[in-house]
Amino acid sequence: MQELKRRQDANKLARYKPYPKQVEFHARGATHRERLFRAGNQLGKTWSSAYEIAFHLTGQYPDWWPGKRWARGVTGWALGESMESTRDTLQRLLLGRPSEWGTGTIPQASILDIKRAQGIADSVDCIFVRHVSGGVSRLYFKSYEKGRSKLQGETLDFAALDEEPPLDIYTEVLTRTNATKGIVWITFTPLLGMSEVVRIFLQNPTADRSDTNMTIDDVDHYSKEERDRIVNSYPEHEREARAKGIPILGSGRVFPVAESLITVPDFQLPDLWPRIAGMDFGWDHPSAAAWLAWDRDEHILYIYAALREREHTAAEFAPGILSFGPWIPVAWPADGLQHEKGTGFQLAEQYRQAGVNMLHEHAQFPETGDESGNKISRVSVEAGLQSMLQGFKANDPAEYARQQELLNRAGRSHEKPMRIRVFASLGDWFEEFRLYHRKDGKVVKL
Structure with a gap:
């Protein structure tokens, strides 16, 4: 048994069995130069990085490997906040x-060889690794603490950053891979909130950038009881960051509601429940749609399906909408009246021509007026958000009772x-929900 353990320890690479979110992260290395892996604490994000580094250094890619491959020896960096933290994590x-x-x-x-670093006990400067091609790979250990100037000059195939770097460090490291068209990835728990680095991935997406989010619910090495205990052990304001990899947004969150309050297991919807979908037009930020069913008796809206795609035309996005039922009416925002430069058609009209059952006019509130008889705008994003927030909060029995009392007082008993x-299976929807926030008082589109 001891000999078996020794052999297994000497070749962990052959026994890597990633979770689906880890596979997704690795796969995006084949198509994206820059990757962010946002995850909670102790979920396996740094292990993902360590395994990917080892695959690239050795060339021993498993058959299932969906990510980038090199058929030669490579040169890479592994970086952390300090040489001590790099030693204690990636090294x-x-x-x-x-x-x-x-x-x-x-x-x-x-x-093949391990070169020790000077001045820090047990710290390594460089590892030389045999690649299956017969070449030699090199991995150097670096830190953010020495500053950007100490990271200049080298040409790299890849770089792996563990924990969130300052933006100037990240930019300098990325520059080291320009000549080779190499890849860079970061793994961290976003305790610094909507920092500059988080912002470029979430708010300034490009074809080169990828963001993968793994929560405590995406891993199997904790039981439900252990998950609950771990989450409850964190300070309340850190729970979503430490358990779900959600940047700490504080008062900036549009929907400061616990997911457990609104999440329900998926179930078969009764045919008689009315359905409707709502969509938002996008390009750089994704086009998105969500489908709702209404339980009239209990006055509950269930969000049961969702779809989002980046850089999709109406002709490309419409089939996905139609797949959920071409008869379902689709509500759309006022910017659907804008004309698309290429065709001259309004956006909403393009979807109609593609067979989508768009409502005859854009979404708006019923016409009302103030006490002076002045008409109030029927289009209000903020009013819509507040209605949603009220509906989310009403799942709490105490809040439901409070809202019922207000209706009673208004003569609407x-x-x-x-x-x-919301159906529990809607991962994309929950990702948007977690990150939906305001900056300078304005809602930021993701």
Whole structure:
């Protein structure tokens, strides 16, 4: 048994079995130069990085590997906040602990040489690794603390950054891969909130950038009881960052509501429940649509399906909408009246021509006036958001009772407060929900 364990420890690479979110992160390396892997604490994000580094250094890609591949020896960097933190995270996972080098993700038989760093106990400067092509790969360990100027000059195939770097460090590291058209990835828990680095991935997307989010619910190495205990152990304002990789947004969140309050298991919807979809037009930020069913008896709206795609024309996005039922009416915002430069047709009309059952006019509130008889705008994003927030909060029994009391006082005791619930399977919807926030008082489109 001891010999078996020794052999397994000497070749962890062959036994890597990633979760679906880890596979998604690796796969995007084939199509994106820049990747962010946002995840909660102790979920496996740094292990993902360590395994990917080892695959590139050795060329020992498994058959299932969906990411980028090199058929030659490569040169890369592994970086952390300090040399001590780099030693204790990426170095430890790649090599094993100081007295056990060769038991990390890099197979012992592939390690040709290890050069120690000066001045920091057990810290490594460079690893030389045998690549299956017969070439030699090199991995250097670096840190953010020495500043941008210490990272200049080198040409790299890849760089892996563990924990969030300052923007100037990230930009300099990315520059090191320009000549080789290499790749850079970052793994961290976003405790710094909507920082500059987080912002460029979430708010300034490009064809080169990818953001993958893994939550505590995406991993199997914790039971439900353990998940609950872990989440409850965190300070309340850090829970979503530490458990779900959601940037701490504080008062900037549009929907400051616990997901557990609005989430329900998927179920078969009764045929008699009315359905409607709502969509938002996009290009750089995704086009998106969500489908709702209304339980009239209980006055509950269920969001049961969602779709989002970036850089899709109406002709490309419409088939996805139609797949959920071409008969379902689709509400759309006022910017659907804008004309598309290429065709001259209004955006909403393009979807109609593609067969989507668009409502005859854009979404708006019923016409009302103030006490002076002045008409109030029927188009209000803020009013819509507040209605949604009220519907989310009404799932709490105490809040539901409060809203019912307000209806009673208004002489509307025959009405029930509206509640909004969301099917648990809608991962894309929840990603938007978690990050929807305001900056300088304005809602930021993601």
